[in-house]
Amino acid sequence: MCKVNPRVDFAFKKLFGSEENKDLLISLINSIVSKKDKVKDVILKNPYNFANYNNDKMSILDIKGQATNGTWFDIEMQIGEDYNHDKRSLYYWAKMLVEQLKDGSMYKNLTKTICINILDFEISRKEDKDYHSIYKILNEKTLKNDNLHKLFEIHYIELDRFNKDYEVLKSGLDRWLSFLKTAHEIDKKKIPKELQKNKCVVKAIAEVDRMFNEEERERYIEHRDAAMTVKSKIESAKDEANKKIQKAKEENEKALEKALKKQIQKSKKESKKALEKEKQKAEKQIQKAQEENEKALEKALDEEKQKAEDSLKLQQIELAKSLIGVLDDDVIAEKFGLDLSTIKSLKI
Secondary structure (H helix, E strand, C coil): CCCCCCCCHHHHHHHHHCHHHHHHHHHHHHHHCCHHHCCCCEEECCCCCHHHHHCCCCCCCCEEEEECCCCEEEEEEECCCCCCHHHHHHHHHHHHHHHCCCCCCCHHHCCCEEEEEEECCCCCCCCCCCCEEEECCCCCCCCCCCCCCCCEEEEEEEHHHCCCCHHHCCCHHHHHHHHHHHHHHCCCCCCCHHHHCCHHHHHHHHHCCCCCCHHHHHHHHHHHHHHHHHHHHHHHHHHHHHHHHHHHHHHHHHHHHHHHHHHHHHHHCCCHHHHHHHHHHHHHHHHHHHHHHHHHHHHHHHHHHHHHHHHHHHHHHHHHHHCECCECHHHHHHHHCCCHHHHHHHCC
16 A cells, blocks of 8 residues: 555656656546546656755746647646635646747747646546536637637546546556655555556556655655645545534524514414414524524624634745745745745744
8 A cells, every 4th residue: 555645746746857758647637637638758857856845946836847749738736725726727727828929029929828637636526526617718709719818727626526446547647646645555466456557556556655765755644644734624624614504593583583483473363364374484494583583694604714724824825934044935825825024023
């Protein structure tokens, strides 16, 4: 079984972002993109280099590469839930496009840029459970790109939505996602037959545990534990919010039932006309109570959601504070979504 979790960003970066493992990266990319965007080779723009990491040049652990056909790729593995990851992905996409102009190239020389986000949480709120979503710019009327804005493409792969057993794996993407989710369960001496169909997945299973030296393993553990701490706090905040919402719902239902019984008992003692009048009054009160119930539930949800976001923000600030003096201020600001004035205030 794999002792290293390939979903941790530091491990993912070395496994797929090293020159010696470019075949794994190419296999992963080709399992995600369309047939016309498949690549034969990739030039790594920010390959894994532990010396660079120690020198504060590899604090952002996405993988950038350019295919021989000119297409640019940015691949990121995110294990900790991030409410703003959609905005972050747009920023990374735009940044890569700008980088293509650094050498003085003209706009006409810009090439297609694809961001691939592999997430260990659900970011979309769509009703279906499809784990792979692809976003492009389309004409609102025709729902086609009309051969314009072909440079834009963002993929979201939500691992929480992927729940296939080995025997039903069909595609290359299925096999890679199965590896990422179940690496800790795979017996290296008895690799499932469906995974064996992809030689790159077999190589990744063999490589993931032997790729770190002692110093790298310590850094991996730091990344893993930090991500798990953030994830645990978010889950705790969600659980607390759900408990409070459920309690409020039960209390409101009891209050509604009590109010209805009281009005019915009172109405029985009165005349038919008064009964009808009280019945209408009771219905209005029930409607009002239901509206107040909905408002109370909505308010409780908003409050708990804000608490969860505040908790995550505090965690980010604490992590940022712990990295002051280790990373440059602008790197810390970009990594945690903070402005430089906030970083400076943490030094006081």
